[in-house]
Amino acid sequence: MKQVVDMSWIDKMAFETDMDGHKVVIDASEESGGSDLGPRPKKLMLTALAGCTGIDVILILKKMKVVPEAFNVIVEADDTEEHPKHYYKAKIIYQFKGKNLPKDKLEKAIKLSGEKYCGVAAVYKKAMEMETEIRIIE
């Protein structure tokens, strides 16, 4: 299946697109000559990854009847020194909050997302070192 994104230049360094009926604006900071109408584009790569695996994990856990009180997906990525500066390493931290959460099920959900469901991770794994960490807060 082919997927398409069409971004229109608005003004200065700002671009806009419609994604699934939602307006998304990307812009550079004011210091870089932009107007800060939206976030910077590169970090969106990390948001795509966090959102993709986050949705997988919460969906799998729901099927396992596991509902955390709170859940965060934190992605930390390292940038190269040389140009083009790009991510060469990323760590996904899955942080759950809740009493008596079954660690084995949380781990299984994370593994299933990484190996079977998350299309963003599947691409990034080919291009960078990836690791995962699980944190449970009672």
Place this chain on the structure above:
Amino acid sequence: MKQVVDMSWIDKMAFETDMDGHKVVIDASEESGGSDLGPRPKKLMLTALAGCTGIDVILILKKMKVVPEAFNVIVEADDTEEHPKHYYKAKIIYQFKGKNLPKDKLEKAIKLSGEKYCGVAAVYKKAMEMETEIRIIE
């Protein structure tokens, strides 16, 4: 340099984060059990690429004193059939509108973004087939 994104689960399948002071929400469609509060995450990979190279190109062209009437960056990506379904091929179409636009300068700006500046393209090139196309509308 390390970059970090921290996404919080809101409800059902929706996640939220703050990016450079802008709230970004990711969600699944209603048919998939979400509430459609924001776009799907995987396609954000394409938005990141279009925004990244779009900002580069418009900035380089500005330095060259070239200002198109309109400019779009269209990214088309092909998904694998097998799971995890992920992009294995992408085409970036740079579409400029304007009279007497200098094609050599447009091409140079695109080349510089792809080879020297765009950190998103640098990652994706390691993981998928990438090609570019230039369209000029008078």
